[in-house]
Amino acid sequence: MVKKSRKDAVRDIQGCPETHVEGAASGDDKIDIETLTQKLQDKEKEAAENYDKYVRAVAELENYKKRAARDRADSLKFGQENLIKDILPLMDSLDRAMAHACKSNDFEAFKEGLQLLQNQLSGCLGRQGVAPIEAAGRDFDPNVHEAVLQVESPDHGRNQVVQEFEKGYLLNGRLLRPSKVSVCRLPAKQDEQNIEKLQ
Numbered sequence: 001m002v003k004k005s006r007k008d009a010v011r012d013i014q015g016c017p018e019t020h021v022e023g024a025a026s027g028d029d030k031i032d033i034e035t036l037t038q039k040l041q042d043k044e045k046e047a048a049e050n051y052d053k054y055v056r057a058v059a060e061l062e063n064y065k066k067r068a069a070r071d072r073a074d075s076l077k078f079g080q081e082n083l084i085k086d087i088l089p090l091m092d093s094l095d096r097a098m099a100h101a102c103k104s105n106d107f108e109a110f111k112e113g114l115q116l117l118q119n120q121l122s123g124c125l126g127r128q129g130v131a132p133i134e135a136a137g138r139d140f141d142p143n144v145h146e147a148v149l150q151v152e153s154p155d156h157g158r159n160q161v162v163q164e165f166e167k168g169y170l171l172n173g174r175l176l177r178p179s180k181v182s183v184c185r186l187p188a189k190q191d192e193q194n195i196e197k198l199q
Contacts, residue, residue, distance in 0.1 A: 086124040093117055125169075133168035135161045135179040144168055146178040156184035 097113045104110070122132075133144045140147060140159045145168070153162050161181045168179030 083124075083128050086127060090117065090120055090124060093120060129172040130176065131170045133170060133179050135164040135168065135181050137161060140181070140183045144170075144175060144178055145183075146180050147183045148180050149182050150185040151182050152187045153184045154187075158184060158186050160184045 093113075094117065097110070097117065100113065101110055135145060137156070138161050139157075140161055145161060148165055151162050153160075156162050160183070161179075162184050163182045164179055165182070166177075166180040169176040
């Protein structure tokens with residue numbers, strides 16, 4: 001569609017038979033050209049304003065996309081900042097413990113220092129949403145426990161966790177790492193008796 005100039009549009013309106021009004025009171029058989037010209041100017045102004053709004057909206061969308069991409073890149077690059085800030089005091093404590101251990105032969109003090117470090121690390125992990133999974137003495141749960149072996153134990157019931165080899169953790173309620181455990185099974189004699197009862 002070819003865009004017409006204002007003069008061409010006015011000329012087309014003047015020549016259009018639909019612009020003639022039958023039985024006009026003033027005897028003038030044409031609609032007032034000035035009114036039509038004013039309406040045309042108003043519509044052109046409205047179209048220009050709408051186009052300006054469209055251009056601004058497109059520019060804002062592009063800026064938003066760039067800002068979102070930059071924020072995403074920053075979050076990937078610096079996402080662990082809080083965790084690292086929590087770990088740095090642990091490094092300081094380890095440095096002090098190593099310096100003290102080299103100068104002292106007091107094993108109890110060293111043991112207490114390690115206990116403090118472990119508590120500090122547990123607190124750091126807790127602030128990041130990491131929680132240990134309770135395993136020893138509990139019923140085996142395949143959702144959070146990984147059975148490494150089965151053992152006989154008179155002190156535990158069937159399918160109870162006897163020993164935890166590696167602690168498991170949850171991150172904000174989601175499994176981060178399962179606990180590696182040994183699970184109690186019935187002694188061979190009891191197992192045979194249970195099979196006989198079933199038959």
